Amino acid sequence: MTSRLMKSFAVAVFSIFSLAVSLQAVASGGGEENDSTKKKSFNAQEVIFGHILDGHEFHFFDIIHDDGTHTPVGIPLPVLLYSPQKGFDVFMSSKFHHGHEDHDGYRLLTEEGLKKLEGKGIEVKKEGLSVGKIIAVDANGNWDKSVNLFDFSLTRNVVQMILALALLVWIMISIANKYKKGIGVKTAPTGMQNLMEPIIAFVRDEVAKPNLGNRWEKYLPYLLTVFFFILINNIFGLIPGTANVTGNIAFTVVLGLISLVVIVASSRKYYWGHIFNPPGMPLGIKFILVPVEILSFFIRPMALIIRLFANMVAGHIIIICLISLIFIFAGLNQYAGWGSSIFSIAFTIFIYFIEILVAFIQAFIFSMLTAVFIGQAFEEPHHDAHAAH
Amino acid sequence: MDLFLLEAVANAGGAVGAGLAAMGAGIGVGQIGKGAVEAIARQPEALNDIRANMILTAALVEGAALFAIIVGFLAMVI
Numbered sequence: 254m255t256s257r258l259m260k261s262f263a264v265a266v267f268s269i270f271s272l273a274v275s276l277q278a279v280a281s282g283g284g285e286e287n288d289s290t291k292k293k294s295f296n297a298q299e300v301i302f303g304h305i306l307d308g309h310e311f312h313f314f315d316i317i318h319d320d321g322t323h324t325p326v327g328i329p330l331p332v333l334l335y336s337p338q339k340g341f342d343v344f345m346s347s348k349f350h351h352g353h354e355d356h357d358g359y360r361l362l363t364e365e366g367l368k369k370l371e372g373k374g375i376e377v378k379k380e381g382l383s384v385g386k387i388i389a390v391d392a393n394g395n396w397d398k399s400v401n402l403f404d405f406s407l408t409r410n411v412v413q414m415i416l417a418l419a420l421l422v423w424i425m426i427s428i429a430n431k432y433k434k435g436i437g438v439k440t441a442p443t444g445m446q447n448l449m450e451p452i453i454a455f456v457r458d459e460v461a462k463p464n465l466g467n468r469w470e471k472y473l474p475y476l477l478t479v480f481f482f483i484l485i486n487n488i489f490g491l492i493p494g495t496a497n498v499t500g501n502i503a504f505t506v507v508l509g510l511i512s513l514v515v516i517v518a519s520s521r522k523y524y525w526g527h528i529f530n531p532p533g534m535p536l537g538i539k540f541i542l543v544p545v546e547i548l549s550f551f552i553r554p555m556a557l558i559i560r561l562f563a564n565m566v567a568g569h570i571i572i573i574c575l576i577s578l579i580f581i582f583a584g585l586n587q588y589a590g591w592g593s594s595i596f597s598i599a600f601t602i603f604i605y606f607i608e609i610l611v612a613f614i615q616a617f618i619f620s621m622l623t624a625v626f627i628g629q630a631f632e633e634p635h636h637d638a639h640a641a642h
Numbered sequence: 643m644d645l646f647l648l649e650a651v652a653n654a655g656g657a658v659g660a661g662l663a664a665m666g667a668g669i670g671v672g673q674i675g676k677g678a679v680e681a682i683a684r685q686p687e688a689l690n691d692i693r694a695n696m697i698l699t700a701a702l703v704e705g706a707a708l709f710a711i712i713v714g715f716l717a718m719v720i
Contacts (some may be wrong), residue, residue, distance in 0.1 A: 349664060461693070529653060557706070559705075559708075559709055559712065560705035560708070560709075562712075563705065563708035563709060563711065564701075564704070564705065564708055565714050566712075567708050611701075614698075614701045615701070617698075618698065618701055618702070618705075621698070
């Protein structure tokens with residue numbers, strides 16, 4: 254008899270979502286004969302990084318058989334590769350059999366794959382290779398360094414972001430059409446309007462109006478877009494088994510750069526004068542102040558980027574660590590595992606609710622600080638001796 | 643230095659850094675809570691404004707602590 258142990262974070266307990274798709278996934282993942290991983294103890298680091306980093310599949314849990322082999326259960330995603338030597342290649346990531354097999358001269362790197370490369374004298378860190386990366390291999394199974402591989406795959410971050418975006422656009426367009434028809438304007442709002450109207454009014458009254466003066470109407474669409482895009486991705490990331498989109502540095506860097514562009518585009522002469530020639534300062538202090546002001550110009554979007562990234566990553570790591578504790582204790586003693594699971598799950602639920610709060614707070618702070626910086630950028634000089642600092 | 647010892651020192655550095663960051667953030671959030679409670683005691687009618695600002699500032703302090711944690715983490719990994 255096969256004993257089934259739900260490893261990884263206890264997705265099945267929480268999520269109906271994973272149950273809906275797991276049957277289909279078992280069909281694709283369970284039929285693999287060569288899927289033999291050696292029996293190993295629970296590795297918390299691997300589970301944590303497997304969750305917070307991007308990947309070529311949605312991974313829910315492993316089924317561990319009596320002989321110690323693992324059958325990972327998840328949804329495979331399309332892989333899209335291009336290299337000048339081999340051209341375009343499109344296939345599903347299930348063809349890699351979770352990194353155990355090469356497909357068409359490509360290999361998905363795993364922990365073991367990296368160790369094998371290291372055994373062949375390749376300095377893995379120096380070459381920028383890591384778990385989850387796809388490399389080209391030649392007929393003998395050696396790394397073919399001459400192939401210049403570009404990976405445009407629909408990874409789980411991309412897929413989840415597109416899903417979140419589609420849902421957001423659908424919600425927003427449907428409520429916008431209702432307002433156009435007059436529902437919610439002359440009559441009481443209906444359906445989804447009841448949920449969205451207070452949030453939109455909150456962003457308008459608390460974020461846009463206090464910081465942007467009489468030009469708030471011009472920037473409100475951007476602030477609302479940023480707010481809801483971050484919010485929906487934060488909340489999607491909290492569904493167990495999904496990807497960690499807002500905890501991906503590339504995602505937050507792009508949002509931060511867009512904010513920087515908006516800040517620069519709305520800046521006026523006074524703003525640049527404040528940076529390069531601070532008014533009312535003696536020459537000696539200008540030498541110190543100008544570099545500081547230039548630095549702060551770049552640090553402000555950087556702080557936006559890292560704040561969102563670090564908050565979301567930290568939240569996800571805390572949740573997985575608490576769940577991992579159960580398996581670490583269970584590795585010592587089965588009863589310790591059962592006993593610690595009560596406390597772990599209670600703490601996890603507590604942190605989970607805090608994370609829902611953080612999802613809102615981070616979306617609010619990102620749009621709030623963007624609004625503050627935009628407001629500073631088009632500020633006019635005060636004709637007041639005390640304000641000229 | 644011995645490579646093994648180097649890794650141990652890096653891990654210790656990351657852990658000490660995270661601890662210091664947690665201490666700083668604790669002091670900061672404590673000050674915010676103190677200020678908020680005192681302000682509410684003085685002006686109970688401004689409760690909602692104070693609460694909103696308290697949460698916002700606490701999140702900013704937490705963000706600063708998380709920068710330090712990321713740096714500590716990088717010290718251990720790289």
